[in-house]
Amino acid sequence: MNAEQKWIHECALAAKVRYHKFELEFVQILKDVERSKTHKALDKSSVHAYAVEILGFTDAVAYSFIAVARKSREIPEILKSGLSVFVLNRMVSTLNTENASELIQYAQTHSSRELERELGRRNPRSKCERVKFISEECVEISAHVSVSFLEKLKRVEALRAQKNQPQGVGCALESALEEYLRKHDPVQKAERARRREAKAHSMAREEGRHREQTRPNEQARPNEQARPSEPARRAENEERSKTAERKPGELCARRVGKRVPLTAAQRHAVFARDSGRCTHLDKVGQRCGSDQWIQVHHIIEVARGGSNDPQNLTTLCSFHHDQIHQLHFPMERWG
Numbered sequence: 001m002n003a004e005q006k007w008i009h010e011c012a013l014a015a016k017v018r019y020h021k022f023e024l025e026f027v028q029i030l031k032d033v034e035r036s037k038t039h040k041a042l043d044k045s046s047v048h049a050y051a052v053e054i055l056g057f058t059d060a061v062a063y064s065f066i067a068v069a070r071k072s073r074e075i076p077e078i079l080k081s082g083l084s085v086f087v088l089n090r091m092v093s094t095l096n097t098e099n100a101s102e103l104i105q106y107a108q109t110h111s112s113r114e115l116e117r118e119l120g121r122r123n124p125r126s127k128c129e130r131v132k133f134i135s136e137e138c139v140e141i142s143a144h145v146s147v148s149f150l151e152k153l154k155r156v157e158a159l160r161a162q163k164n165q166p167q168g169v170g171c172a173l174e175s176a177l178e179e180y181l182r183k184h185d186p187v188q189k190a191e192r193a194r195r196r197e198a199k200a201h202s203m204a205r206e207e208g209r210h211r212e213q214t215r216p217n218e219q220a221r222p223n224e225q226a227r228p229s230e231p232a233r234r235a236e237n238e239e240r241s242k243t244a245e246r247k248p249g250e251l252c253a254r255r256v257g258k259r260v261p262l263t264a265a266q267r268h269a270v271f272a273r274d275s276g277r278c279t280h281l282d283k284v285g286q287r288c289g290s291d292q293w294i295q296v297h298h299i300i301e302v303a304r305g306g307s308n309d310p311q312n313l314t315t316l317c318s319f320h321h322d323q324i325h326q327l328h329f330p331m332e333r334w335g
Helices: 003-036 047-053 059-074 074-080 083-091 100-109 112-122 147-162 167-184 186-214 230-243 265-274 318-328
Strands: 128-133 138-142 295-296 313-317
Touching: 003 059, 003 074, 047 059, 059 074, 059 083, 059 100, 059 230, 074 100, 083 100, 083 112, 100 112, 147 167, 167 186, 265 313, 295 318, 313 318
Parallel strands: none
Antiparallel strands: 128 138, 295 313
């Protein structure tokens, strides 16, 4: 090894030490962020959102650092092992207080492939799920599944084969996911309700035109006019009596538990308009846009006279929903 090569090697070793030092520093920072709830003070729903949107980490890096930070609360010695965050992240699902010393020593004295094999032997499900982009329209997914999952997948493939539909694991999974979303996605439910309503209106208009053509010289009699059903009239009168003489800002006598539930039509209108995502805007006007744990929120609270009209409703994730309620009612939760 000549002088230049020796100098480059020494620089690489020094950079490695600094790299591990910075990794551990970020791990400790994320621990402090979660402990102090700094991410909530910055209007971020999770530490992961803080790491990605503020620190600029990728999803994979953020998940790795957060997993190691949380495991270090249980096993502090992993931060003194000299192992990289990447290696520690592979170990967190298998590490516990009983085997920590043994596994750390094994990782320090064996190659990554040998460590992978040992982790698989100890915990067959320890390998993380992975998503790899093959092209703009194709991804490769690696995940552990149960035997029952495989049996259901084969059954779906068999049913698709009977209908001469495209075969393959990807096609079977996609069809199963589409069926689940069709039944449970509120946005798709809202779209189907909109189409049904449009079809009903179209049929009503066609029927009206047909009546006009068959009786051009007759006027509709009063008793032939479309009238709401008796249950519908009772519900409308009851709603009017409940909201009579109530002004915005005036406390309602009803408690949250006794408020009128949203109808399916009202929920459909809100989810269709907001695309089933959180509408909260942060200080710079950026929308949260989360599609997890979405709840319907009254802009003017029910306790202050707010109605169930879709114009008074919006969709929020559970974090921002709780945040808004605690801002307005820090001591008591209203609807």
